[in-house]
Amino acid sequence: MSSALPEINWETLNPQINEIIEEYRGQPSALIEVLHRIQEIVGFLPRDVQIKIAEGLGVAQAEVYSVSSFYSHFSFKPKGKYKVCLCMGTACYVKGAPEILTALEKHMGIEAGDTTDDGMYSLESVRCLGACGLGPVMTINNEAHGLLKPDKALQSVKKCCKE
Template sequence: MEACKCEEKWAKLEEIIAAHRGQPSALIQVLHEAQELIGYLPRQVLIAIADGLGVSLSEVYSVVSFYAHFTTKPKGKYQISVCKGTACYVKGAPEILERLQKELGIKPGDSTDDGKFSLEVVRCLGACGLAPVMMINKRAHGLLRSDTAVTVLQGYE
């Protein structure tokens, strides 16, 4: 596994696949476990999962792209999750997201070239009273405006 370069993780992944060999219905569960293990889902991992479970690679890709939770790219050191749940949406989340995209030069689902930041859109973070909210790793930042969101970001640079 070129992207992972870790024999231990590869062996663990093979165990996960072996536990569900020939079971296409376990696809989501296996993808979830693989992402927990590796942090993302590189192509080589998806090929191994497709082979092991007996599903086509295109089917695996369509599941991965359907669920925002799955990612085929490594996450940045700082993972920014912008909430676009209803409360955050009406209080300006789209503008905040737009501003962060411009600032970082990436779209949701991508990481900056230096591997420092990755950006994703999530649904309600359970902090609607602080809307609009974004999380950076495990820390929530609320009552944002687009300019304060950028200031928060600069604190991580």
């Protein structure tokens, strides 16, 4: 199966990761800040990087793992080529977002918060996207799609992926 995952250039990223860790060496209270900054440059938090962070900040590896898994913002897998974020805020929820989520999960074969094995899709459920009047709303790589029904959401995903 071909993969849509982007190549990760560790030669470039490792010095940047080390620099961030050095900035906070021995400061366990900076864990969330460090996780944010490193995820920003890598795109996710691989196991080797979690170990480096734990050693650098002086926290247990288990703590790095538990903090990273507690916040849905952090990811252990690279994001897919198409990042689909469905709003589950109140306005979208009452207008049918849960049915749309079920349809998207079924189509992609993953649950919200996950990425398909071929690296094509990531699916996330998020809080209010600020377009409640157009609810239910989702974004596909930051492009908004509104007034969704399950069929329309699937069509939008299929159409974007063909382009």
